[in-house]
Amino acid sequence: MEQLQALQPTQYVPSTAPVPEGPIVVERGSSAQVFAPKLNRGAADVVRFLLEQGEMVTATMSLADEQMELFAMEVGAELILVDPGQQEETELQALFDDSDDADESLQATRPPIVTIMGHVDHGKTTLLDKIRTANVVAGEAGGITQHIGAYQVEKNGKLITFIDTPGHAAFSKMRARGAGVTDIVVLVVAADDGVMPQTVEAISHARAADVPIVVAINKIDKENADVQRTLSAVAEQELIPEAWGGDTIVVEMSAQQGIGIDELLEQLLVVAEVEELTANPSGRAKGFVLEARLDVGRGPVATVLVDKGTLKVGDPMVAGAAWGRVRAILNDRGEQVKEAGPSSPVQVLGLSAVPQAGDEFRIAPDDRTARTVADSRAQRQRLLAQRGDARTQAGVKLEDIFTQIQAGETATLNVLIKADVHGSLEAVTESLRKLERDDVKAAFVHRGVGSITENDITLAAATNATIIGFNVRPDRKVREAAEAEHVEIRTYEVIYKLIEDIEKAMKGLLAPEFEEVVTGEAEVRELFRAPKVGAVAGCFVRSGVVSRGSKVRFLRDGVIIWKGAINTLRRFKDDVKEVREGFECGISLTDFQDLKQGDIIETYDLREIERE
Numbered sequence: 187m188e189q190l191q192a193l194q195p196t197q198y199v200p201s202t203a204p205v206p207e208g209p210i211v212v213e214r215g216s217s218a219q220v221f222a223p224k225l226n227r228g229a230a231d232v233v234r235f236l237l238e239q240g241e242m243v244t245a246t247m248s249l250a251d252e253q254m255e256l257f258a259m260e261v262g263a264e265l266i267l268v269d270p271g272q273q274e275e276t277e278l279q280a281l282f283d284d285s286d287d288a289d290e291s292l293q294a295t296r297p298p299i300v301t302i303m304g305h306v307d308h309g310k311t312t313l314l315d316k317i318r319t320a321n322v323v324a325g326e327a328g329g330i331t332q333h334i335g336a337y338q339v340e341k342n343g344k345l346i347t348f349i350d351t352p353g354h355a356a357f358s359k360m361r362a363r364g365a366g367v368t369d370i371v372v373l374v375v376a377a378d379d380g381v382m383p384q385t386v387e388a389i390s391h392a393r394a395a396d397v398p399i400v401v402a403i404n405k406i407d408k409e410n411a412d413v414q415r416t417l418s419a420v421a422e423q424e425l426i427p428e429a430w431g432g433d434t435i436v437v438e439m440s441a442q443q444g445i446g447i448d449e450l451l452e453q454l455l456v457v458a459e460v461e462e463l464t465a466n467p468s469g470r471a472k473g474f475v476l477e478a479r480l481d482v483g484r485g486p487v488a489t490v491l492v493d494k495g496t497l498k499v500g501d502p503m504v505a506g507a508a509w510g511r512v513r514a515i516l517n518d519r520g521e522q523v524k525e526a527g528p529s530s531p532v533q534v535l536g537l538s539a540v541p542q543a544g545d546e547f548r549i550a551p552d553d554r555t556a557r558t559v560a561d562s563r564a565q566r567q568r569l570l571a572q573r574g575d576a577r578t579q580a581g582v583k584l585e586d587i588f589t590q591i592q593a594g595e596t597a598t599l600n601v602l603i604k605a606d607v608h609g610s611l612e613a614v615t616e617s618l619r620k621l622e623r624d625d626v627k628a629a630f631v632h633r634g635v636g637s638i639t640e641n642d643i644t645l646a647a648a649t650n651a652t653i654i655g656f657n658v659r660p661d662r663k664v665r666e667a668a669e670a671e672h673v674e675i676r677t678y679e680v681i682y683k684l685i686e687d688i689e690k691a692m693k694g695l696l697a698p699e700f701e702e703v704v705t706g707e708a709e710v711r712e713l714f715r716a717p718k719v720g721a722v723a724g725c726f727v728r729s730g731v732v733s734r735g736s737k738v739r740f741l742r743d744g745v746i747i748w749k750g751a752i753n754t755l756r757r758f759k760d761d762v763k764e765v766r767e768g769f770e771c772g773i774s775l776t777d778f779q780d781l782k783q784g785d786i787i788e789t790y791d792l793r794e795i796e797r798e
């Protein structure tokens with residue numbers, strides 16, 4: 187309404203300044219405030235014009251393509267609309283300038299990257315585990331691979347890389363982010379169950395990605411296995427087995443009994459050969475992030491898959507909005523290696539922040555470039571996030587529902603429900619439905635049995651939903667993802683508590699939220715070891731007060747790399763309760779030992795946020 191008042195005829199003087207000549211590049215989804223100045227106009231000009239066309243917009247709302255085009259036409263400007271960040275990203279990419287990379291004729295065969303897909307319970311995980319334990323790369327002591335998101339096995343002297351997350355959710359999530367990290371899909375179909383809905387889905391995903399499919403008919407050891415019937419069902423999906431004159435490779439196997447695994451691996455090598463998978467192993471590395479998380483003690487840890495080039499320790503890496511000098515490279519057996527070539531899955535330590543699965547990583551010519559690219563992406567992500575908020579999706583979160591009800595608008599509460607069993611899922615759904623009123627509706631974005639997963643977080647973030655967990659709890663990784671995506675998770679064990687909360691939310695009486703208030707800040711100046719306590723950081727308190735027992739965050743280059751509590755706090759040889767600004771002190775932390783000079787130790791309190 188403010189904008190409308192500002193536009194009373196008496197105050198409004200339309201701008202008549204000449205528009206810039208030539209095409210004007212504007213990002214899709216810009217607001218009038220951003221868009222108008224590019225055409226030498228004010229936001230009010232745009233708002234006013236669109237109002238005359240019968241379209242109500244405010245200065246900060248993002249505009250539709252047609253609205254911008256209409257206005258451009260009106261003022262006689264030539265418009266080029268680009269996707270957010272497109273222009274900038276191209277400029278950023280140019281900074282990597284890998285034209286000096288070794289010439290492209292240096293192509294070498296690389297291992298195929300395989301993803302296992304299929305219906306639930308058809309044996310994907312069993313197969314992945316069997317391959318992992320039966321065929322680890324020879325000559326390694328211990329030899330057991332770690333779950334880092336992918337692993338490599340050796341067959342006939344050749345390597346095969348397996349993506350360690352079965353199912354197509356991860357596959358399409360990566361693909362949605364532009365990361366084509368699969369060369370071959372193994373479609374597992376249980377011979378006692380046949381082609382099921384997720385089998386068909388998996389086929390669609392593989393086809394959409396134009397990736398060859400090898401069919402593994404699993405569980406042939408089972409009494410009720412019917413291989414022929416399963417084969418016909420597979421053939422109906424236009425995957426005609428070679429034995430029937432088609433070109434689909436089919437392997438009959440039992441993952442559990444270890445039957446047919448060797449043949450499967452051999453067939454994968456055949457497909458790899460036909461596909462002529464090559465990459466240039468020289469030059470700076472490039473690839474994708476498969477998984478990433480914050481590790482207590484090691485900071486951000488990213489599992490990456492090298493696409494081309496060779497990744498080396500010390501390389502300045504950029505992954506999405508994170509950057510850092512590669513401090514260590516670990517292979518899938520947890521061993522430190524100096525470098526990693528094409529198709530190798532490795533964990534990388536040393537990034538400043540946690541990148542997202544599917545982010546591309548590149549090696550920059552130098553640290554400065556790496557930092558510039560990462561910083562500018564981070565800034566853009568923040569901008570886009572803000573704009574996303576301004577655009578407000580159809581649904582609202584629990585915490586905001588009262589505001590909307592008060593504003594006299596119909597509020598739709600988007601919820602994603604996860605429950606321990608079917609019965610409770612139904613019960614929760616039913617009670618939420620009963621709470622619906624004329625002005626408050628519930629929309630179920632997704633309902634499922636099982637724990638809260640990162641996929642749920644992604645979905646909730648995309649739909650602005652609140653996650654309700656009934657008798658299920660998110661694990662650390664999921665909680666971190668939720669925090670990063672600003673998704674609210676509420677968990678309950680009794681239905682009436684849940685109902686009570688929702689009723690309270692509708693009345694604006696939701697349980698208090700807490701915010702973190704920074705109470706002190708100390709800079710690490712030097713490090714020494716003390717008997718019993720381990721690493722002690724000689725610190726200088728830059729501001730506030732640092733107290734023993736406070737909760738602390740540990741920041742390096744502005745990124746939180748650890749959270750915990752202060753263990754001991756000393757001035758000279760004495761234990762003290764607190765140290766104030768301007769003084770030096772010795773701090774040891776509960777379990778994080780990897781301190782560095784220049785790190786910041788921030789102490790904070792939790793304070794209740796007053797609700798209006």
Ligand code: GDP
Pocket residue numbers: 304305306307308309310311312313352404405406407408439440441442443
């Ligand atoms: P996923 O959901 O596709 O990952 O399936 P799982 O690997 O978890 O397997 C589901 C169930 O089928 C488990 O109980 C496995 O032990 C069982 N299973 C997997 N492969 C075989 C097999 O070849 N034969 C038999 N009899 N059972 C199998």
